[in-house]
Amino acid sequence: MRVLSLAGITLLALLGCSASSNAVATNEAEAAQGRSRAADAASVHAAPTPEGTRPFQTAVVADFQAPWAMTFLPDRRMLVTEKAGQLLLVGADGRQRVQVAGVPPVDSEGQGGLMDVVLHPQFASNGQVYLSASQRGPGGKGVVLMRGRLVEAGGAARLDGLATIFRATPFIEDSGHYSGRIAFSPDGQHLFFTNGERQQFEPAQDKRATLGKVLRLTPDGRPAPGNPLAAQGFHPAIWSYGHRNLLGIAFDGAGNLWQQEMGPRHGDELNLVLPGRNYGYPRVSNGDHYDGRNSPDHKAGDGYEAPKVWWNPAISPAGLMIYSGSLFPQWRGSAFIGAMNEPGVVRVPLNGTSAGQPQFWDIDGARIREVEQGPDGAIYLLEDGRRSSQGRLLRLTPSR
Numbered sequence: 001m002r003v004l005s006l007a008g009i010t011l012l013a014l015l016g017c018s019a020s021s022n023a024v025a026t027n028e029a030e031a032a033q034g035r036s037r038a039a040d041a042a043s044v045h046a047a048p049t050p051e052g053t054r055p056f057q058t059a060v061v062a063d064f065q066a067p068w069a070m071t072f073l074p075d076r077r078m079l080v081t082e083k084a085g086q087l088l089l090v091g092a093d094g095r096q097r098v099q100v101a102g103v104p105p106v107d108s109e110g111q112g113g114l115m116d117v118v119l120h121p122q123f124a125s126n127g128q129v130y131l132s133a134s135q136r137g138p139g140g141k142g143v144v145l146m147r148g149r150l151v152e153a154g155g156a157a158r159l160d161g162l163a164t165i166f167r168a169t170p171f172i173e174d175s176g177h178y179s180g181r182i183a184f185s186p187d188g189q190h191l192f193f194t195n196g197e198r199q200q201f202e203p204a205q206d207k208r209a210t211l212g213k214v215l216r217l218t219p220d221g222r223p224a225p226g227n228p229l230a231a232q233g234f235h236p237a238i239w240s241y242g243h244r245n246l247l248g249i250a251f252d253g254a255g256n257l258w259q260q261e262m263g264p265r266h267g268d269e270l271n272l273v274l275p276g277r278n279y280g281y282p283r284v285s286n287g288d289h290y291d292g293r294n295s296p297d298h299k300a301g302d303g304y305e306a307p308k309v310w311w312n313p314a315i316s317p318a319g320l321m322i323y324s325g326s327l328f329p330q331w332r333g334s335a336f337i338g339a340m341n342e343p344g345v346v347r348v349p350l351n352g353t354s355a356g357q358p359q360f361w362d363i364d365g366a367r368i369r370e371v372e373q374g375p376d377g378a379i380y381l382l383e384d385g386r387r388s389s390q391g392r393l394l395r396l397t398p399s400r
C-alpha cells in the first residue's frame, strides 16, 4: 500500500501492480552508511503505466561513470558532471566528449563529489559556468560553489579562472547530505544554492550555519542584499531554513521557486520555497527519524511550512526540472523529479502554488539522479550509476 499525500490530504491508494513484500527502504544517507531498514509497507509503484501505453519512448544517448548533474549549452551540447570529479563536454548526439580541464580535486567519499553544473544566464556572452562540489577544509568537509569561464581551443576545453566563490559553514567531518544544487532566478540577478544539514539535524535550525538551508547569493557568490532573515541574526545568505538534504531546486514559469528534499524516513518532500520560512526539520516532518524516534507531523498552525507533496514510502528524490517545452505540451508546468529508492521518475502537476497527484514511471529499474529539459523539448534523465542503474543518459520523446 502506498500513501500518497497531497497538500494536507492523505490518499491511501492500493495500486494494482506487483508489490514486492521484501522491499527495502534505503535513503541515500543510509546507503552511504551501509545500513538499511525494511519498509513497513510493501513497495508499490505509484500510478503504474504499463509498458506500451507510456506517453514516451526512451533512447540511450551516452553513458557515464556515476554522473551527478548536467546542463545544456546554447549550441545543444551538454556539460555533465561525474561524482569522482570529471566535468565532460559532450556532443549533442552523445558521441564526442572531452574532459574539461581546470576542475580542482574534489572529495568524492560517501555522497561527496563533483555535483551540480549550471550556466550563468548570460553564458553566451560571458562563458561563466558554476559548479558545486564537496571539498576538504578547516573543520572537515563541506559543499562549495565554484565559478569559471569555459574556453575551447584546438579541440580541448578548460575552465579559466575557476575560483571558489562560496563555502558552506561550518565544515564538519561527515560525508553525507551536502545537497549542492544551484538555480538562477528568472531575472538572472540571484543564484539560489542548497546546503544540506550534513546528517547533523540541528544545523537546519541554527541561525548561523548555512546547513539545512536554501541560500540566496549574488552571481559573485556573496550573500544577496535584502535577504529576509539577516536582520534577525541569521547568516546573511539564508533565504529559507529547516531543510534536510535538498537535491533539486528550480523556478517555474511564473517565477515560483520549488525545492525537493530527502526527508527523514518516509518524509521526502516537494516544497514551495518562500522567503524567511522555516520548513521544520528536524522539529517536524511527515516522516520519522531513522533511529525510530517519532517526528511530529506537519499540522496547520504549528509555525512550520508544510510540503506541497510528500512521499511514504520514500522515493529518495534527486534532481528537479519544471517542464516548459513543446514536445510534451500536456506536461507544461509539471515538475519532474528523479527517484532513487523507488527507482524511476515522478511527474508532479503544478497549478500555481499548489501541486496535484504525482505520476510515477519505472525506467527499466534505474535510479534516476538528474532530470533535465533539452533544447528540443525532450526530457533527459541521468541514471545514478549504482545498484540497478548504469549511469546512462536517456532521452524521452513522445511515443509514436
Ligand SMILES: [Ca+2]
Binding pocket: 069, 070, 071, 117, 370, 371, 372
Ligand atoms: Ca541540471
Ligand SMILES: [Ca+2]
Binding pocket: 285, 286, 287, 288, 294, 295, 296, 297
Ligand atoms: Ca512524523
